[in-house]
Amino acid sequence: MKKAYNFTAGPCVLPQPAIDAAIEALKDFAGTGVPVVSISHRSKEWQAVMDEARSLWKEILNIPDNYEVLFLGGGASMQFLYVAMNFLEHKAAYLETGVWAKKALKEAKGLGEAYAVASSADKTFCYIPKDYTIPTDVDYFHITSNNTIYGTEIRHDIDSPVPLIADMSSDILSRPVDVSKYALIYGGAQKNVGPAGLAFAIVNKDALGKVTRYIPTMLDYRTHIDGGSMFNTPPVFPIFVMNETLKWLKGLGGLKVMNKMNVAKADKLYAEIDRNSLFRGTAAKEDRSIMNVCFVMAEGREALQDEFLAFAQGRGMVGIKGHRSVGGFRASIYNACPMEAVDALIACMQEFEAEHK
Ligand SMILES: *Cc1c(COP(=O)(O)O)cnc(C)c1O
Numbered sequence: 633m634k635k636a637y638n639f640t641a642g643p644c645v646l647p648q649p650a651i652d653a654a655i656e657a658l659k660d661f662a663g664t665g666v667p668v669v670s671i672s673h674r675s676k677e678w679q680a681v682m683d684e685a686r687s688l689w690k691e692i693l694n695i696p697d698n699y700e701v702l703f704l705g706g707g708a709s710m711q712f713l714y715v716a717m718n719f720l721e722h723k724a725a726y727l728e729t730g731v732w733a734k735k736a737l738k739e740a741k742g743l744g745e746a747y748a749v750a751s752s753a754d755k756t757f758c759y760i761p762k763d764y765t766i767p768t769d770v771d772y773f774h775i776t777s778n779n780t781i782y783g784t785e786i787r788h789d790i791d792s793p794v795p796l797i798a799d800m801s802s803d804i805l806s807r808p809v810d811v812s813k814y815a816l817i818y819g820g821a822q823k824n825v826g827p828a829g830l831a832f833a834i835v836n837k838d839a840l841g842k843v844t845r846y847i848p849t850m851l852d853y854r855t856h857i858d859g860g861s862m863f864n865t866p867p868v869f870p871i872f873v874m875n876e877t878l879k880w881l882k883g884l885g886g887l888k889v890m891n892k893m894n895v896a897k898a899d900k901l902y903a904e905i906d907r908n909s910l911f912r913g914t915a916a917k918e919d920r921s922i923m924n925v926c927f928v929m930a931e932g933r934e935a936l937q938d939e940f941l942a943f944a945q946g947r948g949m950v951g952i953k954g955h956r957s958v959g960g961f962r963a964s965i966y967n968a969c970p971m972e973a974v975d976a977l978i979a980c981m982q983e984f985e986a987e988h989k
Contacts, residue, residue, distance in 0.1 A: 637973035639963040640951030641780055641924060642802070642823040647968040650826075650876035657872055668872050673865055681875050682860065688878035692886055695811050695834060702833040702853065703861040703871050708732070708801045708820035711831055712739040715774065715797055715816065717851045720744045721843045725770045725794075729786075730757045730779035731957070736799060737774070743845075749773075756958065757782040759916035768793050771842075772815060778803035780823065781955040783926035783962065784919040789813045795839055803923050804832070805881060806967060807891040815839040824923070824966045826874030829867045881967065890967055897965045897974045898922035904978045910936065910985050914958055928960030936988060944980045952977070 638645040654668075661668035662677040671678050682703075689701040704710070716724070716739050724744065726737040728751035740746035750761035757779060766773045772795040778785040780802040789810045790796065800809075801819030811817065815836045822828035835853050849855050855863050881890060902920060905913045905927045914926045929937050937960065944952055954960040963977055 635948050636950045637948050637976045638950045639965065639969065639973065639977070641955070641962060641964045642820070643828045644823055644964060644966050645968045646826065646873065647877055647880040649880050650873050650968075653876040654869075654873050661872075669869050671868070673862055673868055678868065681872060682862065682866070685871060685875040685878060686861075688875065688882060689832070689834070692805065692878060692882055693809060693811055693834070696836075698838055699811060699834055699836050700857045702835065702856045703866055703874075704831045704833060704856060705829065705867055707822075707828070707831050708799060708818065709735065711799070711818040711820075711833060712736040714833070714851055714853065715772075715818070716740040716743040716746070717845070717847050718840060718843065718853050719772045719795065719797065719815070720746065721771050721845075723747075723770045724772055724774065725749045725767050726774045727751075727761065727764075727776070728753060729760055729776050729784060730782050732780065732799060732801070733774075733776040736776070740774075752784075756914075757784065758914055760784050760786055760919045766792050766794060770794050772797050775799070776801075778806075778921050778923055780924050780964075781962075782958060783913075783915040783921045783924040785921035785923065786919075787922070795836075802964075802966075803921070805887065805890065806894050806923055808887040821870060821874055823964075826877055827870045830870035830874060832874075877968070893971070894922045894965070894967065897969065897971055898925060900971075901925050901963060901965065901974050901978065904981055908981050908985050910940075910988060911981065914960065923964060923966055925963045925965060926954060926958055926960065927962075928954070928958075933988075936984075940984055943984050944977070947976070947980050949977055949980060 657668040661671050664677055686701050720743050724740050724746040726748050728748035750764035752759050752761050773792050774797045776799045795815035797816045800817050802823040804819050805824055818833040821830040905911050910930055910933050911927050912930045952961045952963050954962040
């Protein structure tokens with residue numbers, strides 16, 4: 633098989649033990665003789681996977697007892713609508729830090745009054761706005777903790793006077809989080825937790841039931857709390873792979889260890905971007921993401937962009953083309969991306985520099 637260093641933004645690299653377990657489970661799930669994609673979701677063998685996945689989330693993220701972890705279909709984009717359905721009564725405030733944040737806000741606007749308290753659209757979302765205060769007359773304040781496309785991240789748990797809601801699609805489980813500071817944390821699984829087809833929602837049960845609107849059954853978090861995320865047929869295969877990914881993460885030592893590894897990878901790559909005369913980073917230094925590292929050719933060297941892309945691809949780099957709105961390159965170095973891949977990319981950048989000095 634071809635050696636690939638996978639930096640794709642999502643669906644993304646997953647730990648090899650999780651992939652291996654998935655392959656085995658496709659042949660024979662838990663000794664049932666049936667592939668995991670064909671087992672009844674009401675079987676006791678499947679129930680054990682659901683229970684284990686829930687308890688691993690609670691253990692790894694240290695989730696308080698009054699919270700529930702839900703596994704849902706529809707991706708993070710459907711969660712944009714869940715958020716507004718379940719929490720918006722009068723007014724909602726959003727921090728506009730990118731395209732995903734704008735899409736989240738759009739769904740809220742469809743259901744009530746919602747607005748951006750601050751935005752970094754003026755500079756292609758290359759920074760996190762800091763000059764704002766969270767309003768106190770809103771039902772919730774919504775943030776996107778990691779902006780996948782632009783490589784900016786809010787790497788701390790902010791204090792909010794109103795219920796705080798976070799889209800953590802692309803940095804969940806990359807660092808310890810104080811879950812008690814949030815009314816809801818949600819995201820698509822395919823950036824750091826598992827395959828596409830699955831969203832997670834960590835919801836404070838006490839924060840629900842405060843809106844008067846009719847909430848369609850499938851869009852009501854309480855439906856899925858009561859149903860143990862099996863009100864309808866859950867996405868069994870993504871959940872299986874997620875569970876294996878959680879086991880891997882726990883086995884590594886959990887989020888403190890994971891965070892250390894992630895910071896080490898990001899620091900090394902950013903240091904090379906800053907050192908290398910051919911490249912420059914696009915995100916404001918103080919807001920740099922440890923998950924998505926965005927960079928472009930240095931001023932005056934833009935003509936080399938396509939050549940570097942081909943050069944890197946020829947050396948096994950996969951998925952480093954930047955999002956079209958930023959251009960250049962993006963290396964997504966999620967949890968399962970090994971230091972070896974970062975080293976390979978750095979070697980590529982150094983070789984390319986030596987050829988073009
Ligand atoms: C990818 C992404 C989404 C959209 O996820 P889907 O599951 O494809 O709907 C939303 N928010 C952020 C921050 C993302 O990175």
